Amino acid sequence: MRFPSPDLVRRALSGHAAIGLLAGGLLYLICLSGTIVVLREEIQRWEQPNVVETAIIAPQSLQRAAENVLASEAGKKPTEHFYIHMPNDALPRTVVTTDNQAVYIDGEGNIADKEAHGWTEFLINLHVYLHMPGTLGLTVVGALGVMMAALTLGGVLAHPRIFRDAFRLRARGQKQLALADWHNRLGVWTLPFGLALALTGAMIGLGGVATYAIAGKWYGGDLEAAYAPIFGDEPAHDDRPAPLANIAAATANLRAAHPDLQPTYVILHEPGTRGQYLTIIAKHPRRLIYGDTYIFDADGRLTDKVGISDGDLGRQFAASNYDLHLGAFGGLPVRLIFVILGAAVTVVSGTGMSIWLVKRRQRGRASPRLEAVWAVTIWGAPVMLGLALIQRALFGAQAPMVALFWVGLAGLIAAAILAPRAELWGRSLRLILGALMAGAGIIHAASMDSAIPALLVIDLSLVAGGAAFLVPALRRLAAQRRDQMDMAPAE
Incomplete structure (x- = not known):
């Protein structure tokens, strides 16, 4: 009896492909959500x-805000940490967060409204944790960052002519050539950016896990003590x-002592x-x-x-990872550049698996189910983000968006396995995505x-993006209908 048997080999290869598809899909979700999260403050404002918005808030208004918010919590669990998010250009709103609630504050220090940006938090949690429990999520996302860095460097080494062909793009013609050219060209153009994102993401994710281990080994499990050498300790x-x-x-004293600094958070400990x-986190220019x-x-x-x-330098390096990873420096122009480059990296992550599937087909080893699953992953994920937004609009910020997203995506994948028609799935989901965005x-x-001009720009971008998906798909459907009519026998 031959060992391993051909059947066992086929099963092993199928399992290997499925694991690769899972890892590629999770990496794609990280890239897709990260591209959107770059504009998290604008999206919170849009949501x-x-x-009420205030570009600045006076010190006395901050004092009244603390008094008003704490008075509203009479009879509730005492707040240990009281956070005031100071208004900035991206989010010109003052937000107070306690252990019991989060509210917006007007210019006089009065409570204006409840903070309810559940969809924004849903996106951030998807990018940072993949909606998994804290340590597990950080570990998985950090490991995906390492994988992304390895794929980025490996892609350069595997294509010796990748820089020579940096401006060669065969967007039409054979599907494999078109996909490969988009993948390779965008990979070259975004190489430093993609590598920086991968490394900083890996350090943020795995750094949190490492801190848990350090706390258990040398600080008796005290996580705050483990973080103290970098971020300071509490008395x-x-x-x-x-x-x-x-x-x-x-x-007022911070402004007098350091007029060039921009306060971002005012934190009252054990109020x-x-x-x-009190601690005030202040941004240093440049x-x-x-x-x-x-x-x-x-x-x-x-x-x-x-x-x-x-x-x-180690402390400064650790404190630089966050802004470098999220593009939170240089204002709106830098964030927009991060969005464009992030979208390109997302395309690179999506086309890599597509190229592999096309090559399998050309070698006579086509896998319609894998192709269909990948198609619904690529286009189904943004569709489910849009449906989660609708759920948020209908049922409020506490709507079970996480369940909708993952159950919906799993349902699409199951349907694709049962009906493995990748092209049909891709076209249908693009139509739905376009309609969701424009709507x-x-x-x-x-x-x-x-x-509000900034929010109208987002609305116009959504409509334009939706049209970019809808128009080609509708034209293709119209052309197919004309072809069917031409082929129909005359009566």
Whole structure:
């Protein structure tokens, strides 16, 4: 008896292909969601368009905001960390987040509305964790970042003429050549960007996992102590009651001492206790670090800073990964460049598996089911994102979008296995995607109480993107119908 048997070999190859398809699909989801998440603040604003906006907020208004929000939580679990997100160009809104709620604040420090951007959080969670539990999600996403870096470098080594042919594009003709040229050209043009994304993503994901291991090995499982050498530590708690800390004085003192810095977060630790203190995270101009943390006592006096901006190079390097990965430096022009390059990297991740499937077909080893599964993964994922947005609009920010996304995508994959017609699936899902995008842009623009230019640009982009999917697909359907009519026998 021959070992391994031909049947066992075929099963092993099928399993190998399925695992590759799974890894490729997850990497595609990471790239797709990451491209959208670059504009997370604009999307949060788009998701709740009719919320009061303030470009700046006075220190005394911040003090009133803290008093009003904490007063609204009387009788609830005491808040240990009170966060104020300061308004900026991308999100000109003041947001207060506590252990119990998240609300928008108007220019006078009054509660204006509840924060309810569930779809934005759904997208961020998909990109960072793939909707898995914390440590597991970080591990999987970090490992995918390593895989992406290996694929990027391996692609360069596997194609010696890749740079020589950087401007050679055969967009028409044989499907394999067209796919390969798009894959290789975009891979070359986005090589530094893709490599930087992969490495920073891997470090962020696996760095969190490594910190858990370090905490267990050397800090008795204390995660805060493990992070302290980079992000600073917290003093001992003193829960005895005390008047609320002077947030107004702290923000005013920071502005006086460092007028060139832009505060991004004001954080009140253990509010209303004797152990309370304030930290303000402030962005440094022309730096890749997310900012430095300035520490104030309860009276608002500046006492220290963590030292990220001028500390050890390792600390500065660790604090630079976040903004470099998300394009959170240089303002809107840099974010738009990240969106364009991110879309190109997403195409590269999608076409890689498509090229492999086409080659299998040309070698007489076609796998219609794998081709159909890949088609519904590529086009079904953005469709399910659109359906999750509709669910959010109909049922509110607490709608079960995660369940809809994964159950819906799994259902599409199951249907593709039962009806393995990749071209039909791709065309149908592109039509649905185009309709969802165009409809979302039109309905959203009509729902705004007042025209906000930045949000109208997003609406117009959605309509234009939807038309880009709809028009070619409708033309192809019309051409097929004409061909069928021409072939029909005359009566």
